Amino acid sequence: MLTSLRYLAGTAGPSGFGSRATAEEATAGAGDLRHVTAIITGATSGIGAETARVLAKRGARLVLPARSLKAAEEARARLRAECPDADVVVLPLDLSSLASVRRFVASFLDLGLPLNLLVNNAGKYADRFALSEDGVEMTFATNYLGHFLLTRLLLEKMAETARASGFEGRIVNVSSTIHSWFAGDDAVGYLDRVTRRKIPYDPTRAYALSKLANVLHTRALAERLREMNANVTANCVHPGIVRTRLIRDRDGLVTNTVFFLASKLLKTIPQAAATTCYVAVHPAVAGVSGKYFADCNEASPSRLGASSEEAAKLWSFSENITAEKIQKMSVHVSAGGFRLQVQSSNADRGMALA
Numbered sequence: 001m002l003t004s005l006r007y008l009a010g011t012a013g014p015s016g017f018g019s020r021a022t023a024e025e026a027t028a029g030a031g032d033l034r035h036v037t038a039i040i041t042g043a044t045s046g047i048g049a050e051t052a053r054v055l056a057k058r059g060a061r062l063v064l065p066a067r068s069l070k071a072a073e074e075a076r077a078r079l080r081a082e083c084p085d086a087d088v089v090v091l092p093l094d095l096s097s098l099a100s101v102r103r104f105v106a107s108f109l110d111l112g113l114p115l116n117l118l119v120n121n122a123g124k125y126a127d128r129f130a131l132s133e134d135g136v137e138m139t140f141a142t143n144y145l146g147h148f149l150l151t152r153l154l155l156e157k158m159a160e161t162a163r164a165s166g167f168e169g170r171i172v173n174v175s176s177t178i179h180s181w182f183a184g185d186d187a188v189g190y191l192d193r194v195t196r197r198k199i200p201y202d203p204t205r206a207y208a209l210s211k212l213a214n215v216l217h218t219r220a221l222a223e224r225l226r227e228m229n230a231n232v233t234a235n236c237v238h239p240g241i242v243r244t245r246l247i248r249d250r251d252g253l254v255t256n257t258v259f260f261l262a263s264k265l266l267k268t269i270p271q272a273a274a275t276t277c278y279v280a281v282h283p284a285v286a287g288v289s290g291k292y293f294a295d296c297n298e299a300s301p302s303r304l305g306a307s308s309e310e311a312a313k314l315w316s317f318s319e320n321i322t323a324e325k326i327q328k329m330s331v332h333v334s335a336g337g338f339r340l341q342v343q344s345s346n347a348d349r350g351m352a353l354a
């Protein structure tokens with residue numbers, strides 16, 4: 001109740017910011033960002049586009065991966081219209097494809113650029129069931145698995161940049177409060193059942209699972225970064241609820257009416273990008289890792305989201321499913337008997353959950 005009232009009033013929390021802060025306000029204390037090179041996924045629209053705009057305005061060099069190069073070029077043109085000096089590189093990336101993630105990382109590394117900041121923002125809400133080219137449920141593949149592989153392949157580059165530059169590297173995973181709607185089930189087991197069509201596809205539950213995976217990823221990643229002794233942190237955020245293209249599958253009269261009625265409760269896009277930008281660059285977040293933020297303040301994830309055991313289980317599952325060369329094998333992930341069967345010796349050419 002108190003939390004809802006604080007949200008509605010926009011009351012500032014310990015960070016000095018609240019639900020009504022915009023990304024520009026939340027980064028005002030971050031100073032000049034000309035020393036920062038950032039990859040931001042999903043910057044062609046919505047929250048990612050605003051995140052890119054504000055970071056570019058503060059001087060950061062941006063690498064914008066996108067599945068449509070035309071959309072990425074348009075995003076770059078919009079950024080350059082506002083910040084003529086903005087250094088913006090665009091590269092192709094479809095996060096739902098593990099092969100595309102590998103190609104993107106190879107192209108990025110070939111550029112020889114440093115990497116201080118990775119914002120894993122891209123996401124989708126899929127009304128209908130689909131499998132990715134790797135045989136994984138599409139929402140999970142796009143919102144989580146692609147980002148897992150992307151992060152893993154860029155980790156060494158980030159650690160190396162932090163070592164050479166002396167600046168802390170940061171990874172920000174964009175999750176959602178909806179991660180807490182996935183409860184009372186083990187994530188990997190559910191993914192297995194939904195992928196094999198053993199249970200009906202529920203778009204909201206699939207979305208919630210992918211966002212829970214973002215939270216669990218953050219927890220395990222922070223642990224991994226500590227073990228590596230890397231000067232790189234990982235945190236995740238709930239941006240707030242805002243109308244974007246995320247629910248494009250549901251556009252229509254009912255959705256318009258719901259958003260109209262709820263409009264007073266929603267954020268604007270500049271407000272929705274505030275928490276991402278705050279966690280990405282604000283000096284007050286230095287050294288903070290493995291945490292969940294909402295409205296620019298640390299918040300509590302769900303019980304499942306706070307489970308180190310669940311995080312470790314998802315990490316090992318994700319490592320197995322994204323491994324480049326795996327011999328035909330079965331992986332028993334949980335006591336419940338989850339079984340991953342890779343059909344080809346090259347995971348890029350086909351894997352199935354069985």
Ligand SMILES: NC(=O)c1ccc[n+]([C@@H]2O[C@H](COP(=O)([O-])OP(=O)(O)OC[C@H]3O[C@@H](n4cnc5c(N)ncnc54)[C@H](OP(=O)(O)O)[C@@H]3O)[C@@H](O)[C@H]2O)c1
Pocket residue numbers: 041042043044045046047048065066067068071093094095096121122123124142143174175176177238239240241242243244245246247
């Ligand atoms: N809007 C909300 O209320 C809300 C609430 C909580 C969390 N979030 C999270 O915020 C993040 C940003 O969402 P948004 O609301 O800004 O939605 P959006 O306007 O639809 O933006 C999503 C971005 O992700 C990109 N994307 C989707 N699938 C992709 C793929 N396979 N490969 C590469 N890029 C892909 C989209 O690119 P295309 O242009 O190619 O489609 C777009 O740039 C998401 O992670 C979402 O889950 C949003």
